[in-house]
Amino acid sequence: MSPPIGGGGRGAGRWLARLLNPRPPAARRSSGAQVRTITNTQVEKPRPLSTQRVGDDLSRRGYRFRIDDDGDVTGTWDGNRFWFLLLGEHDEILQVRGRWAGTLPAGARLAVLQAANDWNRERIWPKVYTREESSGLALYAEVSVDFEHGATEDQLAQTVSCGLVTASQFFSTVASLAPPSDEKPPSDEE
Structure with missing residues (x-):
């Protein structure tokens, strides 16, 4: 099981910076404006989605994850x-689905x-x-994008x-409005 990422302490907030700027850390540290010229030979072609590509994108950002x-x-x-x-049918839709750690009463x-x-x-x-769910009302959030013709690295990272x-x-909005809960967040097995 991966421990929570960015959930407080010294690393809080850093995950958001990495999320909004998915370039490798060395590229983020460079100074000055970067100008990127693209010619026809440098254009990245979309490639089919795969679990490996998603994992590679998360790894580039320094995130920890697992395959369930x-x-x-x-x-x-x-x-x-x-x-x-x-x-x-062809694993062409990428869905990022999240479940809020809290629950609300029925x-x-x-x-x-x-x-x-x-x-x-x-x-x-x-x-x-x-x-x-058994512990009460669970909240979910989803972003789904159809990449029928494949995705570039930038498209994958943006999704x-x-x-x-x-x-x-x-x-965060829900947590700020919800009454405090004595319940533990769901385990990996859910």
């Missing part, structure tokens, strides 16, 4: 569980559904929804960033 029993890439960011799923269902509806109406990403950043924003 279903073969999906998973990890925690600020205590929230995320999965990077390849869906579709009695809060109407308020939670109204809040999720407001979020979905006012924002493009992530799609948010709730599911009833991963979008999924993690927008879901984390939603989870």
